[in-house]
Amino acid sequence: YTQIKTAHLIISIILLLHYFIVNCCHCTEIPKPTVTIKPAQHVFRGETVTLRCDMYSEGVTSGHSSWYKDGSFSVFSDHQEHTLRSVTESDAGEYTCYGLKGSDWSEVSDAVTLRVSGDNLSDNCKSSKRCAKRNLNHPSNLADVVE
Known part of the structure; x- marks a missing residue:
């Protein structure tokens, strides 16, 4: 049971990191001059x-x-x-x-x-x-x- 909760927490963290990385990079992308x-x-x-x-x-x-x-x-x-x-x-x-x-x-x-x-x-x-x-x-x- 503890391993399942830990795995679920890790997956949630990875998904959150992915969300922030994708959205932050997209929002602050600077156009090529x-x-x-x-x-x-x-x-x-x-x-x-x-x-x-x-x-x-x-x-x-x-x-x-x-x-x-x-x-x-x-x-x-x-x-x-x-x-x-x-x-x-x-x-x-x-x-x-x-x-x-x-x-x-x-x-x-x-x-x-x-x-x-x-x-x-x-x-x-x-x-x-x-x-x-x-x-x-x-x-x-x-x-x-x-x-």
Whole structure:
């Protein structure tokens, strides 16, 4: 009889623990943040780039983030937005972030790659009839124009 009561108590404790673990983890799950790069993921040297880490929870975005570059464990910024002024090729790389909600950290965001090219006019402009025409804020909108 004592063994049955003990087994029943153990099962009850396990069920209660399971209930609290499942429900607490579900209630406090922190959404995975999303990284955006403005004006574009491919920019030219000298431009200004803004990185943004958004973690949406109940329609609200978090303002606390930690930024990482190229898989490094060194935090280079703890703001939701980070601005890189006069970018160079050394700013190119993969950027990720974590979001903070209360005292809980989210999982890491998916990596977003920033590419930085040399000049904002192609080398062809100097030596041929073909020239790259570019929207100043969006180098991904490059188009060849024949004179």
